[in-house]
Amino acid sequence: MTELSRTYVDACLRGDGGLATAVARAELPPAFEEAWRPHLLPRPWFVRASETAAFARDLEGLFDLLLSLPERLFDGDVERYAAEIGLEPALTALLRRAGSGVPAKLGRADAYHDGTGFKLLEFNLGSEVGGLDMDVFDQALLRVPEFAGFAREHGLGHVDIAARMAAVLRDRARPALSGSTEPVIGLIEGRGGVGPYGRLMRATQEAMAEQGLDLRIGEIGDVRARADGKLTLDGTPLDLVLRNFAASQLLDDPEGPGVAEPFFRAHEAGRTVLFTSLESGLYSHKSALALLSDPRRADAFDAAERALVERVLPWSRALRASGPTGLIGLCRERRERLILKPGAGYGGLDTFVGWECTDAEWAKALDLAVERGGYVAQERVVPRPEPVYDPVTGTVDDWIAALGFFLTDEGYAGAHARVNRADGGAIVGMSSNPDTRMVGVFTHP
Incomplete structure (x- = not known):
């Protein structure tokens, strides 16, 4: 838990300064009001500016590594690279249509903070990622005098x-x-x-x-x-x-x-x-991240690049019938530490959560993932819980956040968060969990 989150919640509990109802009183523009008001958390999310800046630099480096994969690992053969990450030839051809070979640096990286730093869950590239309007929340909240005072006192910032x-x-x-x-x-x-x-x-x-x-x-x-x-x-x-x-x-x-x-x-x-052109989809597939994490490919990266991958990316492996001997058995043994994700999926749909499965259910999920193809097994990241005060009930509960960090050609472009109650299940996504809430993000010193 960040100290600032506790400070904010304590102020809400004391009834000081009207912070508890600041979000409810924030005046939102009409379309944003219609789209997001029912799904907003009663407070913003706070992240440290230094951690955010460091993670954003890592994301830029990771983006460059992803784009280098065809050249590094497949002699520049994009079709071979695409086949390796599980893309069908028809999809590969469509993704390459009207592409330049260098996708625009536009996307959203979803990450958890595990208490030590941000860990990447997936890197969504392309203009269809959504969420480009969420800073409207931050600006509206800053127009609430009580929150504006809190922001000045604690040096809050936003992009x-x-x-x-x-x-x-x-x-x-x-x-x-x-x-x-x-x-x-x-x-x-x-x-x-x-x-x-x-x-x-x-x-x-x-x-x-x-x-x-x-x-x-x-x-x-x-x-x-x-x-x-x-x-x-x-x-x-x-x-x-x-x-x-x-x-x-x-x-x-x-x-x-x-x-x-x-x-x-x-x-x-x-x-x-x-x-953006469709070619961004060649690099947002989760199996591309698995290539970065695969020890069989480690020699293709220098020590600094390997350190970058180890710093931000959980253990990730592509699942396929022709994969390494023993990988499926290892995944069976590590059920409580793994999650299975479709490589091109979104919002947690068609995902299998090992620690929420029985051994029999997990074995069936692994078989299905191999049969369908394109699935990735990823090490569980346990997000750090943060307290949230509910002004309706007067209670404080722990919530967890999947932070979405936006990246453009100019670098870090801001963040938002999808949040669930800490006991609300493993998937933090509005497509698969109706209790998910959205919220703006502020940085602090």
Whole structure:
């Protein structure tokens, strides 16, 4: 537990300064209010600035290591690399379409703090990661006088994710601008995606509008290509498409790859920028992290690189029938210390938690993971619990957080947190645990 968390909770218990109800009284903009108000924690999350800065530097180094894997381990053969991490040829071909070979440094690294430092759980790369609007929470909270006073007293800081993202979008859109000094951006989902995700997209649109950007929402089938190749949405030319659809959505849609082809052509011709390209998906697969952790590959990295991997990445191994002899047996023995994750999964879906399984259930899960392919076994990271005061009940409970650290070409771009009660199960994710809450993150000295 950080000392500042205890200080905050103690103030809430004393009824000092109105901190207990600060989140409830924070005035949020309409779209953010609709999307997130029911899911907010009653207090922000606190992290040490020095630890955050050090972890962000490690993430930049890890990003470079991930991008180097095809060259280091497979003589530059991307197809061999993709096959090794479990990608099917059709998916590999789609991920490489309109790629430059150097994916944009845009993503979110999810991590637990285990009491000694941050440990990486997964590295989600690409523009579809979401959460780019969460700094709205921080700014709203700072407009509450009682919290603003607490922030000044304790030297709290935060990084505006939306502002950092807006700068990136302006820079990337510049080559395709059609006369205006500001780009028109399309936030584009896959077919049928606006229905379930529209409220989250509108919160992103609202946050970008605060940054002076004109962002339009649509689905991939709503976009048209003009005769000159430039993409339009409802007749409005788009300078940049902020991709909110994943390659897997295109493959699951019988018309998906064909409908996406104008996006690729417009990007290649410089008429409308596709940001990010799908090639980010080559490196966000969890089996790529397993390659970094695999002792059979250790000679491909120097001592400093190996130390970086050991510092931030839990023991991780790809599970496949052709894997190392004894690996499955080792995983059976280490049930209480392991979790099985689908390499391309998200939100904790289709995950098997060893310490919540019986031996028989775990054996079945391992067999299923090998049969399905693409699964990774990862060492359990026990997150440090933090106290949270509930202003409705007046009680204090322990919660745990999965911190999401954002990275752009300019480096660290802010953080948010998904949080659960410490006794609420192993998965901290809104897709798989309805009790998960979202919260902004402040750094402190």
